[in-house]
Amino acid sequence: MQFSDLVTNVSVALKDPAFARHTAAIIKARINEGYEIVSEMAPFYETNASINFTTNRYYDLSSLLSEDMFRVRHVRNEVTGLWMVPTSIGELDAGYWRWRVNSGSPDHFWMKGLFKLGVYPKSSQATGTMTLYGVGHPPPLLLDATEPEFPERYQDCLEFYATYACLMEDGETEKAMEYLSLFFARVRELSGYLSDKANDARHLIIGGRA
Amino acid sequence: MSSYAALVDLIEDRVSDPNHLLWSVETIYMAARKAVKRLVADTRILWTEEYFDDVAGTALETLPSYFLFLTAATWDYTNLPIIRSVDLIRSEPDWDSKQGDVQAAVFDGDGSQYIRRVYIPSVNAADKFGLEFYRTVASPAAIEDEVGLLDWTLKYVVYYACWLLLNMEGEGQDVVTALHYKKRYEMGVELVKGLVSTCVPYEQVVHGSVAKIAPGFGYRLPPNFGRIERGRR
Numbered sequence: 001m002q003f004s005d006l007v008t009n010v011s012v013a014l015k016d017p018a019f020a021r022h023t024a025a026i027i028k029a030r031i032n033e034g035y036e037i038v039s040e041m042a043p044f045y046e047t048n049a050s051i052n053f054t055t056n057r058y059y060d061l062s063s064l065l066s067e068d069m070f071r072v073r074h075v076r077n078e079v080t081g082l083w084m085v086p087t088s089i090g091e092l093d094a095g096y097w098r099w100r101v102n103s104g105s106p107d108h109f110w111m112k113g114l115f116k117l118g119v120y121p122k123s124s125q126a127t128g129t130m131t132l133y134g135v136g137h138p139p140p141l142l143l144d145a146t147e148p149e150f151p152e153r154y155q156d157c158l159e160f161y162a163t164y165a166c167l168m169e170d171g172e173t174e175k176a177m178e179y180l181s182l183f184f185a186r187v188r189e190l191s192g193y194l195s196d197k198a199n200d201a202r203h204l205i206i207g208g209r210a
Numbered sequence: 211m212s213s214y215a216a217l218v219d220l221i222e223d224r225v226s227d228p229n230h231l232l233w234s235v236e237t238i239y240m241a242a243r244k245a246v247k248r249l250v251a252d253t254r255i256l257w258t259e260e261y262f263d264d265v266a267g268t269a270l271e272t273l274p275s276y277f278l279f280l281t282a283a284t285w286d287y288t289n290l291p292i293i294r295s296v297d298l299i300r301s302e303p304d305w306d307s308k309q310g311d312v313q314a315a316v317f318d319g320d321g322s323q324y325i326r327r328v329y330i331p332s333v334n335a336a337d338k339f340g341l342e343f344y345r346t347v348a349s350p351a352a353i354e355d356e357v358g359l360l361d362w363t364l365k366y367v368v369y370y371a372c373w374l375l376l377n378m379e380g381e382g383q384d385v386v387t388a389l390h391y392k393k394r395y396e397m398g399v400e401l402v403k404g405l406v407s408t409c410v411p412y413e414q415v416v417h418g419s420v421a422k423i424a425p426g427f428g429y430r431l432p433p434n435f436g437r438i439e440r441g442r443r
Contacts, residue, residue: 070405173387
């Protein structure tokens with residue numbers, strides 16, 4: 001569904017086709033607000049970014065990455081060409097009591113908080129890069145012909161959200177709550193689809209899974 | 211990253227009071243500061259490690275003002291166990307007067323803003339005692355200061371601030387809408403906490419490995435342990 005269609009549908013839902021109470025610009029802003037929330041609740045937008053190795057053990061992603069990526073799933077060491085294994089500080093503590101001093105070619109990673117990426121061992125040289133693969137915020141919808149980057153059957157959730165936000169501004173809280181419930185229900189469906197789509201493709205075999 | 215001034219604008223827009231007829235700028239700024247601290251404490255999104263110098267003869271370390279929750283203490287890059295003072299007293303009644311290499315840390319008995327090394331360092335050393343902890347943002351000196359959080363997390367700050375403002379006594383009070391924003395804040399906190407990952411979900415249970423040991427299952431002695439059997443050495 002195109003961005004312009006979403007805006008039109010919201011104005012119809014608000015019974016304001018002439019954009020008298022809520023301008024097209026406000027509705028567009030509310031749709032993009034909902035788009036950002038959908039991307040956080042249902043990880044449909046996958047992205048990647050490269051960062052340079054340093055000799056530090058931790059990397060502050062809030063300054064190294066743009067705000068597009070908010071969840072790191074995989075990390076690849078581009079120097080060795082190998083994927084880095086996700087681990088935790090607990091596992092490292094169980095393995096070697098002075099793991100913090102080791103340096104070499106990083107082959108494990110973990111996250112602390114939302115922005116700190118740790119690698120083990122820390123890189124012995126400040127050369128080379130690692131590529132982070134994760135989930136992020138999609139670019140906002142700007143042009144009329146732009147389409148949201150998730151399946152069309154779930155895109156009405158953006159209309160629900162924008163309608164909710166506009167009704168809240170009008171003080172119609174009860175009506176707004178109904179649209180918010182519809183929004184969350186649709187986003188849950190999208191999230192369920194995204195988590196199950198790999199399983200749907202598998203064939204069931206008696207005694208196990210493919 | 212946005213400033214507190216931009217955050218105040220977002221909150222004003224959300225509560226539909228751009229001309230400050232219901233809440234003054236100072237009130238909204240106060241609500242914004244409270245909301246930022248609340249979100250960071252509830253979600254633990256900021257984590258850091260810091261190193262403190264050992265001072266000969268001094269075991270007590272004052273925690274930074276932005277300290278929230280401790281995750282690990284280290285000395286010379288080695289993990290330190292965090293021990294209760296009562297357990298130390300049972301094993302070593304004079305533990306707090308001994309000098310030597312730091313082998314543990316005590317987090318009780320001195321107040322919530324202190325941590326104590328066990329034993330007392332006997333020499334000065336730079337950056338020896340490490341603390342890894344969740345932290346909060348620094349308190350702003352002026353409304354133009356940066357919030358210290360990424361912009362996409364600020365919407366959850368706005369929800370909490372709206373809850374505070376709409377709950378306040380006065381012309382702007384709207385308890386129903388306030389409750390709605392409280393619920394949206396709580397949902398946002400659960401969402402952000404879910405994003406704060408240590409990659410633990412990727413751990414695999416592999417037969418024969420120690421990647422994960424199920425509760426109740428541990429190393430067991432063989433069934434004939436301690437029994438004398440004829441013909442066996």
